[in-house]
Amino acid sequence: MNLLYLTIVIPVLSFLLLICIGHHIRRENITVIGLSTIGLLCLLMGFVNIDYYVNSVPETSLIYTRYLWNWFTINNITIPVSLYLDGLSLVFLTMIAFFSLIIYFFAAGYFTSLKDIYTFYAYGNLLIASLFLLILAGDLFVLFVGWVGVSISCYLLIGFYYRTKKVSYSAVKWFAIIHIIDAFLLIGIFLIYTGLNTLNIADILNIASNDLASDSEIIFWITLVLFVAVIGRLGLFPFHLGIAQFVMAPMPAIALLQSFTIILSGSYLVLRLSLLFTMSSDVFIFMGVIAGITIIFASCISLVQNDIKRLVIYINLCQASYLLLAFVTQNWVLSLNFIISYCITSLLLLFSTSLLIKIGNGERNVNRFGGLWRQYPILYSCFIMSAASISSLPWVMLSFYAKSDIIWELIKANKMGLGIIALIGSLLSTISILRLIFIVFHHRQKVEHSTKIGFLSYLPLIILAFMSTNMLLYLPLPIQGIIPIKDINAENQFILQLLLVAITILGFIIAYILFYHPNPEIKEVVNTPISKMLIKLWRNEWYFSKLIHRLFVKPYHYIALLMKKDPVSKWMYFVNWGIKKVNFQIVSLESGQLRWYIMSIVTGSIVMLFLLILI
Numbered sequence: 001m002n003l004l005y006l007t008i009v010i011p012v013l014s015f016l017l018l019i020c021i022g023h024h025i026r027r028e029n030i031t032v033i034g035l036s037t038i039g040l041l042c043l044l045m046g047f048v049n050i051d052y053y054v055n056s057v058p059e060t061s062l063i064y065t066r067y068l069w070n071w072f073t074i075n076n077i078t079i080p081v082s083l084y085l086d087g088l089s090l091v092f093l094t095m096i097a098f099f100s101l102i103i104y105f106f107a108a109g110y111f112t113s114l115k116d117i118y119t120f121y122a123y124g125n126l127l128i129a130s131l132f133l134l135i136l137a138g139d140l141f142v143l144f145v146g147w148v149g150v151s152i153s154c155y156l157l158i159g160f161y162y163r164t165k166k167v168s169y170s171a172v173k174w175f176a177i178i179h180i181i182d183a184f185l186l187i188g189i190f191l192i193y194t195g196l197n198t199l200n201i202a203d204i205l206n207i208a209s210n211d212l213a214s215d216s217e218i219i220f221w222i223t224l225v226l227f228v229a230v231i232g233r234l235g236l237f238p239f240h241l242g243i244a245q246f247v248m249a250p251m252p253a254i255a256l257l258q259s260f261t262i263i264l265s266g267s268y269l270v271l272r273l274s275l276l277f278t279m280s281s282d283v284f285i286f287m288g289v290i291a292g293i294t295i296i297f298a299s300c301i302s303l304v305q306n307d308i309k310r311l312v313i314y315i316n317l318c319q320a321s322y323l324l325l326a327f328v329t330q331n332w333v334l335s336l337n338f339i340i341s342y343c344i345t346s347l348l349l350l351f352s353t354s355l356l357i358k359i360g361n362g363e364r365n366v367n368r369f370g371g372l373w374r375q376y377p378i379l380y381s382c383f384i385m386s387a388a389s390i391s392s393l394p395w396v397m398l399s400f401y402a403k404s405d406i407i408w409e410l411i412k413a414n415k416m417g418l419g420i421i422a423l424i425g426s427l428l429s430t431i432s433i434l435r436l437i438f439i440v441f442h443h444r445q446k447v448e449h450s451t452k453i454g455f456l457s458y459l460p461l462i463i464l465a466f467m468s469t470n471m472l473l474y475l476p477l478p479i480q481g482i483i484p485i486k487d488i489n490a491e492n493q494f495i496l497q498l499l500l501v502a503i504t505i506l507g508f509i510i511a512y513i514l515f516y517h518p519n520p521e522i523k524e525v526v527n528t529p530i531s532k533m534l535i536k537l538w539r540n541e542w543y544f545s546k547l548i549h550r551l552f553v554k555p556y557h558y559i560a561l562l563m564k565k566d567p568v569s570k571w572m573y574f575v576n577w578g579i580k581k582v583n584f585q586i587v588s589l590e591s592g593q594l595r596w597y598i599m600s601i602v603t604g605s606i607v608m609l610f611l612l613i614l615i
Contacts, residue, residue, distance in 0.1 A: 017033065042101050052087075102464065298317040328418065431514070
């Protein structure tokens with residue numbers, strides 16, 4: 001574990017190497033550098049895991065701290081740079097290393113341009129280094145540096161094709177939104193220091209549990225501000241406008257961003273400070289409200305989207321909302337299990353969509369595909385597995401157990417409304433993904449596609465497809481003594497599982513009727529005024545972007561135009577103009593006679609003064 005700092009140093013050095021000389025290296029060598037970097041990280045994490053488990057004592061938590069240096073000291077505040085490793089951070093670091101390897105391997109076969117591949121690996125390495133710093137930080141201020149590093153890396157990946165004006169605008173829009181969110185985390189850090197007089201994470205949890213009362217005012221404001229930072233990072237309502245900008249990035253970058261970067265950084269903050277959140281019951285009310293709104297909001301949008309990228313992004317956003325529902329149950333182990341399930345499911349869906357877009361030579365309109373199931377059976381199977389995971393195929397998929405446990409815990413906690421919304425979200429997500437599959441693979445073929453996909457491109461999808469099954473069910477995690485562990489009472493849960501089975505079947509029947517081969521009666525219903533209005537509303541994302549534009553962007557733009565004219569300078573111009581006018585009027589009174597008159601007075605005064613002196 002003494003070499004733990006290399007998990008940050010290695011990707012940073014690789015980032016600097018690719019940025020400086022990446023455009024002078026052959027594509028094959030860049031691929032070797034990128035895969036070697038992440039391969040070394042995986043190897044290093046393998047040694048760290050072995051060392052951790054060898055030195056661990058049963059039913060206890062091993063904590064490793066490595067002090068590096070003091071960053072700065074102001075009065076009594078000293079910010080040390082140190083690495084903090086326990087079972088929770090070990091789980092997150094292992095997930096980052098493994099899923100990064102899968103994404104890097106997929107990107108090696110996806111990108112064909114030299115510039116694209118070295119840019120992706122460079123920015124990806126910076127992102128991974130920032131994530132490792134965030135996870136290993138023992139101090140909230142150092143954690144904030146990693147948090148901001150993730151934000152900057154996401155900005156670079158969104159602006160991947162920055163020479164296109166629309167892409168550049170989306171990247172700037174993301175940058176503006178995410179830095180508002182980062183400000184909330186910074187405010188939360190200030191509040192924590194004000195209330196607890198420390199920024200060390202272990203000391204914060206210890207002091208809070210001993211000295212602060214549950215539901216106290218300081219606890220409420222700390223958790224509320226941190227919660228805003230988390231939902232902003234996850235891209236949930238009303239900060240989904242940031243996630244919508246991901247559509248401008250290439251698909252491997254979207255996989256790197258939405259599949260695990262955003263979800264891991266946001267969820268880690270909650271799990272690491274879970275003791276603080278547990279002490280504030282009010283914040284869980286806000287969590288439930290935001291999760292419920294986002295599930296309905298994103299599900300309805302995905303139902304009618306024709307842009308494949310937007311469709312899968314909103315499906316994944318709906319799935320990410322279940323993480324907040326898991327937090328509401330305060331079952332942190334269940335939350336961790338759902339994070340693993342979500343990463344696998346979303347990566348599988350995004351990789352499958354990537355190959356579909358590649359087959360269509362960049363085509364993103366779902367209605368321009370068709371009849372691909374015979375031509376690309378492996379890709380078709382991967383989409384089926386994605387649909388099975390998103391719809392929580394009963395007793396087969398890992399997501400089924402994760403979602404059923406979340407809903408069951410909500411029902412036991414008398415949060416029946418959230419449980420119903422979770423069931424509705426599962427139904428709508430099932431219809432959305434089956435709509436995509438039916439249109440792309442079963443409708444009449446519109447265009448001939450001859451793009452060949454090699455087996456190596458399918459390999460990451462096949463691995464993820466196997467992992468999405470229940471083979472990882474209740475994976476043992478080394479988190480004893482780190483986060484509160486609550487057992488799940490499975491009594492009578494079988495009834496809920498049967499209800500999920502019925503919802504999955506109902507979703508398949510509705511999708512089959514609406515999208516497989518819609519009959520004239522269905523088309524008539526779709527063409528009714530109410531249906532057209534809803535489709536238009538959802539296709540335009542509930543007009544939320546336009547609402548924000550009218551409420552905030554246009555007033556800001558108007559004020560900016562006023563400031564461009566510089567009203568202060570304009571006022572000073574009028575002052576100067578008035579002075580000049582007055583001066584002009586005074587000067588106009590002068591004439592030659594007046595000058596001689598003044599001169600004669602002065603001369604006479606001198607003469608009279610001289611005479612008085614002499615006499």
